[in-house]
Amino acid sequence: MCGVIAAVHASPADCQVAADIHEALYLLQHRGQDACGLATCAAGGKIYQNKGNGLAAKVFRDGARISDLPGYMGIGHLRYPTAGTSANAEAQPFFANYPYGICFAHNGNLINAPELKKFLDDEGHRHINTESDSELMMNIFACELGVTGKARVNSDDIFAALGRMYSRLQGGWACFGIIGFRDSYGIRPLVMGSRPSANGEGMDYMMASESVALCQLGYKRSDIHDILPGQAVIIPKGLPPVFAQVQARKAYKPDIFEYCYFARPDAIIDNISVHQSRENMGHKLGDRIIKVLTPAQLKEIDVVMPIPETSNTSAPCVAARLKKPYCQGFVKNRYVFRTFIMPGQKAREKGVRRKLNAMEEQFTGKNVLLVDDSIVRGTTSREIVNMAKEAGALKVYFASAAPRIRHPHIYGIDLASPSELIAHKRDDDAIARHIGAEKVIFQELEDLKEACIQAVIKGSIPRKNQEFEVGVFNGEYVTPVPDGYFEHLEQIRGETKKMKVMESAREAVANGYADQEEIEMATNGVEVNADGKVVPAHSADSGPIMNGNGVPPQRTGKRKLSGDGEGASPRNRMDIGLHNQQDFEYTEP
Ligand SMILES: O=P(O)(O)OC[C@H]1O[C@H](OP(=O)(O)OP(=O)(O)O)[C@H](O)[C@@H]1O
């Protein structure tokens, strides 16, 4: 799940748009930690861009590079990859020179990438430089825009090109440039707002994945609206936005996982308050716990605790429903970010310990009920149950405000492959054993939906028969899924996983905190063993592996990173962490 941002200031003489987008990158950082980027366009059509791997603070060196990005309109992106690799070259925005010059940022995932690639090769004759689905999407749009053959296109041409593009794509998306558009099922979120410009000469406009980015920049809540499914908007220079329905709405089913985990609690998505939905999830989970546990088990729970940070909203409501004391037994290190979206299992495991610390006095001699927003791979829950016991807890019950996640996410959140999901082919008792808890209790899907429906903000009319995209929970997806897609997904995510693990091992080596296993991984590469675990390449039984780039890994005892030598391809060099930030300037011909 990525974060996208776009802004257009009223006056082309305004050179400050990068400052707003930069600010918004920090506000949406939780949506993607792998890479980020910002592209601006100044009067005269000159495009400026800076992007690279890492958090916004790293890529923009705490804002130092913002002055290099003049312009009155621009787009920003925070990446959490769902397709391709985490290579620097796949950081967004992307840029296509032909036709007209297009900068492109995408939140979502396309599920018919091979078909699109074939079309671009056979008919579009376009070179695709990366494995990113977003690059494919931009080129499809560029092809459809090129069909007009005009020197300059108008809004109708753009909307028509988008309409043709929609009929080629399958998946979820929300993008802009400064065109914003959203998939025809409304899976991925996108809002737009307006505010009077600083010099009072007109209106500024902004779009983003979450309303919080706009609210913090002086856009009023009442002036922020959702882009609707299948709707597109163009913000022309100095003029009010023009809207069009580029493809008929097929459904209005926002991704329910935004409410469970992904979005910030202060976001409002499709008129539903994320904060309120999480409180409701807590109440309903409390009711469920009362049904599932025996009176004796309920009685022995001494205290309810959240697993910071996302469950901080729902856990107190569970405690209230159970009429039990509530306490924050884990202290969160504010300098460690979301661990779930870290690349590599090892980094995630370390991340949990680094991020959360159990306060012994809150656990010693107690039976605790831990509440998390969701259990995906079980990395957090397993570590946390261990930590609670190490801190002196007698019994640990574990409750999840989201239902069991048994299926892959295919619209823009790379949750995990099915085999990695803890609830895949395991019942609740097996899950409890796996994480070391007395018992595990999950929210039911119908209750989760109700929790979101009941969180419609005051003053807005609840949509009749509100539905959601819930494929991760029940395997029923809102779009048709091409045959063989899941097998393809398993294969590409396996490859991506290997590359991500190597990258994080290399990062650990570069930063001097690698352990022996990471040094092995960085040196020799990784492979997946018979249990589906990513391990150092030489430790599994199988024969030599390619390191993901078609190059056999180094097997000498020397600590030499693969690709770091003579004859290494540029791609190899990129993968070993020699990531230059990409800057370029483009002038309208
Ligand atoms: O079962 P798992 O694979 O461990 O995934 C689930 C966990 O990951 C997320 O936490 P994360 O640390 O990413 O973010 P948070 O600080 O917002 O809770 C989520 O809130 C769960 O705690």
Ligand SMILES: NC(=O)CC[C@H](N)C(=O)O
């Ligand atoms: N999470 C997202 O929205 C990712 C966008 C795009 N599919 C990528 O992998 O870069």
Ligand SMILES: [Mg+2]
């Ligand atoms: Mg968490």
